[in-house]
Each structure stands twice: as C-alpha cells, then as structure tokens.
Amino acid sequence: MGKTYDLSGIISKRRNELIAGVLVACNVMEAAGTGFDKIAEEYASVDKKHQPYIYSSSDHFTLVLPDLTYEDGINDNDSAPAVTFMPVKNGTEYDEKILSFCYFKAHRVSEIAEYLGVSDSSYLRKKMLGNLEKNGYLIKDKVSRAIYYKTNQEKVILK
Incomplete structure (x- = not known):
C-alpha cells in the first residue's frame, strides 16, 4: 500500500x-x-x-480515497483484483497476473517475481515487464536504485 x-x-x-x-x-x-x-x-x-x-x-x-461503503477496503497483495485489458502485443501468460498485482500498488521487480513464482531474471525484466511497459500497460518508476512498476489504470480496468 x-x-x-x-x-x-x-x-x-x-x-x-x-x-x-x-x-x-x-x-x-x-x-x-x-x-x-x-x-x-x-x-x-x-x-x-x-x-x-x-x-x-x-x-x-x-x-x-477508498470507498467507505466497500466493506473489505483496499485489497491486500493476496487478493489481487480481476482486471480486463486489450491483448498485449508479444504478451505472455503472466500479463494478467502482473497487471492485477500492480493495479493498486507499485511493486519492485523482486516482489513481482515472488508473486508469480518465477526467478528475478532478465527474461522477467525485459520480455515480461519491459514489454508491458513498452506497450503502455505498466508505468515504470525509479526510487533510488529500486525500480517499481504500477499498472496504467487508463489501459487496464477492473472487471
């Protein structure tokens, strides 16, 4: 959060x-x-x-400003929201999970790798996250030396 x-x-x-x-x-x-x-x-x-x-x-x-009428409040990392988006050019089977996980909160690459159950590799950084960023689905930000990714909510919407 x-x-x-x-x-x-x-x-x-x-x-x-x-x-x-x-x-x-x-x-x-x-x-x-x-x-x-x-x-x-x-x-x-x-x-x-x-x-x-x-x-x-x-x-x-x-x-x-979270909706106070929504009983569960903001979703934790365990319960990523269901999202919908146009198919990503050169996408992977992990695109939906990544975009869902990063929808409410920006995450470091290592957190995304752990969530997906994959290694923090150059394939993850370039082919998966890099492709989503290149196509405008993820927003990349750098804080100090750490790189964070957050879903672009203009291209990805909640189901």
Missing part, C-alpha cells in the same frame, strides 16, 4: 480564484477551503484498509 497521510493539516489554495468565485456563486462548488476538512473528517475513524494514501512518480501524484 502507499503511505498514509494526515489530510487535516493540508491547506488548500486554488489556482484560479476567479473561476472558483464563479463556481461558488453558481452553487456548483462550496465555499473556500472546506474540501480537505471534509475528507479528513470522513476518514478520521476508519481502519487501515480504508485509509487514504498517495502514490507518486516522477511527474505526478495520485491521492486514493
């Missing part, structure tokens, strides 16, 4: 006050600064499986 952050201390600043003012006047948006407070309030007493988390890469971040 990603790291969990306390959202109550985040100060929200709008990028365009004029647009925000128009949206407030049209009753399409609430008054200034109430969004993060409401989120923090909603998630204040939830268990670990329902805590918000942030995933980031070199050029963007994603704030995940």
